[in-house]
Amino acid sequence: MSFPDLLPQFSGWIGGVRGKLIADYSIAKVVWFRVGGPAQLYFEPADEADLAYFLKNLPADIRVTVIGLGSNLLIRDGGIDGVVIKLPAKAFGGVEVLDGNRVRAGAGLPDVKIATAAAKAGIDGLSFMRGIPGAVGGALYMNAGCYGTETKERVVSLRGVTREGEIIELSNTDMAYEYRKSNGPKGVVFTSAVFEGVAGDSDEILAKMRAITEQRESTQPTNTRTGGSTFKNPDGYSAWKLVDEAGCRALRIGDAQVSEMHTNFLINLDAASAFDIETLGETVRAKVREKHGIDLVWEIRRMGHFADGREVREFLDGDVFAGVK
Structure with missing residues (x-):
C-alpha cells in the first residue's frame, strides 16, 4: 500500500x-x-x-x-x-537507581537492562523482566510478565505525553491493570516509569537472572524471527499445551511456522509475510477451538492494513486447513 x-x-x-x-x-x-x-x-x-x-x-x-x-x-x-x-x-533508555529500592527507567530501555541495573544495586523483585523480550514502554502498556510476576506488581508511577502534547504523571491505580492489559488514559505515550522492588543480595539476584536466561534459551526460540508469546493463557490452561494437543507443533504456512521448541511461538523461517504469520495464528486458533472448545486470544499486537486481497479472517470462518503443511 x-x-x-x-x-x-x-x-x-x-x-x-x-x-x-x-x-x-x-x-x-x-x-x-x-x-x-x-x-x-x-x-x-x-x-x-x-x-x-x-x-x-x-x-x-x-x-x-x-x-x-x-x-x-x-x-x-x-x-x-x-x-x-x-x-x-539514546534519548529514552536511561536508568537511575533511587532511594527506597526504586528504579526510574526510560520507556525505550530494554527490559533486561532495568533488571540488570536493579540486581547490581541489590534490588530484588525486578529480575522477572530479564525474561521479557521488549522495552519498558511495552511492558507498561501491556502489563508484561513472566515467571509468576507482572509489571503491575512493581510499577509505582509513570510519566508520559498526551496526544495534546501535555506531560503528565500517572499512578499505578490510574492504569487499571488487568492480565496482559492496561486501561489508562487513551493516547498517552509513556516516556518513563518508577519501579519498586525489595532489598536483596546482588549476587543472588544475578544468579536468579542467569537461571531465567538459561531456562528461556533452553525452552524458547530466542534466536529466531519471532514475536514472543503469541496467545494469552486462558484461565486454568497453558496456551502452548492447548496448541500442542491440537496437533499444531511445527505447523507451517509458507515460511511461517509454529515453533517446534515452544508451541506458543510463531516464527518467520525466512521469507514469511505478515499474511502468512497471521493466517497461521488464526489456523492455530481454529484448531484449538475445534479440539478443546477454547478460543485463544492473541497476545501479540497486530496492527496496520491488510494488503489488497490478503485479508485474514478470524478463525478463518471455518476454512481451517487451507494452505497448511
Whole structure:
C-alpha cells in the first residue's frame, strides 16, 4: 500500500522538530518478525520535549501508533497510516537507581537492562523482566510478565505525553491493570516509569537472572524471527499445551511456522509475510477451538492494513486447513 506524504501538510511547524522524521518508512526493519508494510510517517523524537512539541502540533485527525522494540508486534503487509512513533534508546533508555529500592527507567530501555541495573544495586523483585523480550514502554502498556510476576506488581508511577502534547504523571491505580492489559488514559505515550522492588543480595539476584536466561534459551526460540508469546493463557490452561494437543507443533504456512521448541511461538523461517504469520495464528486458533472448545486470544499486537486481497479472517470462518503443511 502506498500512502500520501504527510510532511507537506506540516510545513508551518515541522521545522521545530529535532528528531528523525522519515516518510514511507519500511517498518519491517524495526520489528522482530521482520515483516510488514511501510509507516506513512516514522518519528523518533530527540527527547521528551521534542515528543511533546510534535504531538501538540500534530493535527488531531492523524493516527498515532507507538511501538517499542517490536518484539511483540505483527505489522500487516499494507502498512500503517498516520505516524508511527518509536522512542530511541539514546534519548529514552536511561536508568537511575533511587532511594527506597526504586528504579526510574526510560520507556525505550530494554527490559533486561532495568533488571540488570536493579540486581547490581541489590534490588530484588525486578529480575522477572530479564525474561521479557521488549522495552519498558511495552511492558507498561501491556502489563508484561513472566515467571509468576507482572509489571503491575512493581510499577509505582509513570510519566508520559498526551496526544495534546501535555506531560503528565500517572499512578499505578490510574492504569487499571488487568492480565496482559492496561486501561489508562487513551493516547498517552509513556516516556518513563518508577519501579519498586525489595532489598536483596546482588549476587543472588544475578544468579536468579542467569537461571531465567538459561531456562528461556533452553525452552524458547530466542534466536529466531519471532514475536514472543503469541496467545494469552486462558484461565486454568497453558496456551502452548492447548496448541500442542491440537496437533499444531511445527505447523507451517509458507515460511511461517509454529515453533517446534515452544508451541506458543510463531516464527518467520525466512521469507514469511505478515499474511502468512497471521493466517497461521488464526489456523492455530481454529484448531484449538475445534479440539478443546477454547478460543485463544492473541497476545501479540497486530496492527496496520491488510494488503489488497490478503485479508485474514478470524478463525478463518471455518476454512481451517487451507494452505497448511
